[in-house]
Amino acid sequence: MDVSPLVWTLTIAGIVLLLLFDYFFHVRKAHVPELREAAIWSSVYVGIALLFGVGVLVLGGGAAGSEYFSGYITEKALSVDNLFVFLIIMTSFRVPREDQQKVLLFGITFSLAARTGFIFLGAALINSFAWVFYIFGLILLITAGNMLKPESSESRHDENIAVRVARRLFHTSPDYDGDKLFTIHDGKRALTPMLLVMVAIGGTDLLFALDSIPAIFGLTQDVYIVFTATAFSLLGLRQLYFLLDGLLDRLIYLSYGLAIILAFIGVKLVLHALHENNVPFINGGEHVPVFEISTGLSLTVIIGVIVVTVVASLWSKAGRAQTAISNARRHATDYLDLGYTADHSERIRVYAALCEEETTIKNLGEKYRQKARDEEELMDLLHRAHAEHDESVRRAARDGTA
Template identity: 85%
Template structure:
């Protein structure tokens, strides 16, 4: 799809306008979005992405349209996986829920800028060196293998290398000062945890781009489609985070599905590299006659794997148990952390959610109920949350 400079300009202006709208009307005033708000705006952004794809399909034809949707779905799935890590980082930094939107929007903006740079760099390499397809394919196969391993990388924690360097080099404050990035601590100007969590998310997202960009280049080499599919997959990610809150831990098989998709695209890239081969030590520098995977097949495989993965996770007893236990732990921790939020409504929401997750645990089969009871720290955590709630009710009664 040969996009003119005018089309590029209008597209970039439209994307920047959507980001500016989010900054001005959604995160300017700190608040925790309701489920209804998150659902409405997430639907709007997905709708915009679908309408854009239909426009590409009508104007550009079936091939660019299929490539756009394959790229968008793949990038959206990878971005959901990224939300797990963002959740871990924000929990580690104890980011107040009403300020989490701003942190997420910063991460999305940084991600869009960084990935745009990676996209143009990748396109330049592909146009100059055909062997880059081998390299991208190998990256995806390695990434797919790593997704099947238990997470242990420090880059996916709040205390990653970038944050440790920032804390050593700069004076930092241990407490938040609203949503300010800088404050005065011990009589000196200091970085707040709000800035540090943004640094952590930004640094982590650079690593995400290393598998995200090769993945979409495995589906299309059209730079305009790569850029728009990536951009629209990131827009609305903030709302999706709050919409999926409480369900992220439920998707226990998502990593397996994403590993399968990345491995599939990696094989597709290597097959394409063999078809375009010019490396002298491979088949004498001549193209290798291999089967190439069409965009239609790619789109079918990607959608099929994601549907099976999500359904298997949602209907799996192990998934329900893991989600209930993890959410109960998180809600109890949040409720006990009196500095987590100053919003009384949010504390009521957290305690109500905690009670719902406890009820879910009680409804689990004997094996999973026993698994929850075997976690002594969880039992103690839940007990302390209920004691704190009883004290809170008694204080409110006395004050009333």
């Protein structure tokens, strides 16, 4: 697409305004968004992205429109996978639920800035060195292989190097002080866990960019389309996090679907690199006549893989069991952690959700009930959560009598 500087300026200004709107009208005051709020605003951001895609289709033509939608869908799918890691990071740092929105918005803003830098760097490399397509394709193929490897929950909870360095070099406080980044601890100025979790999210975002940017460059080399598809896939991610809360574990086949998509794009990049080849030790530096995958075929494969992955995950009884067990463990832990939130209504919501997940496990059949019973740590958490709830009810009854 031939995009003028004015269009670039208006596009960037619009994206910045959407981020500012999100901050000043949604996350400035700490609160836990209700499902209805998350659903409405998630739909609004998806609608904006789709309308923009229609504009690209009308003004830029069918090829540009297909490239935009292929890139947007791929980046959106990858962003959903990123939410798994965001959830793990915020759980491990015990981020109060009412402050999670601000952490997510910081992560989205940092991610957008980092990926913008990677996009222009990638575009410069591609324009100067055609062999970069080989590198990008190899990165995606390796990433696809890594996504198929089993990963323990402990390894995903490990703090990244930036957080470990921060804890080692600076005085840090063990507790949150609202949403402040700095506080006074033991008479000295200290970093709060809120700042550390933002560092963790930011460091993780950089790793995500190393996967996502080569993926979208495998679908289009138009910098404007790459930038806008990436930006719109990130906008609304905060709302999507709360909309999918409790359902992320249900998508048990998502990693397989994403691995297929990344491997497919990796092969597409290698084929394109062979077609444009100028590396001396490959075919004498001459172009290699190979089949090139069209944008239309790419879009069809991406949509098809995502649909099959999501449907298979939602229909899977094993997926429902895994979701219920994971959510029961998370809700029991949150309920027992009295420092998790100062909002009493949030504790009531967490306990109700815990009871609902236990009911789901009971209704799934003996095989999955036994699976839950075999997890001694889970059973201990559930027992302690119910004991704590019973005690709080007795305390409330005594206080009411008094």
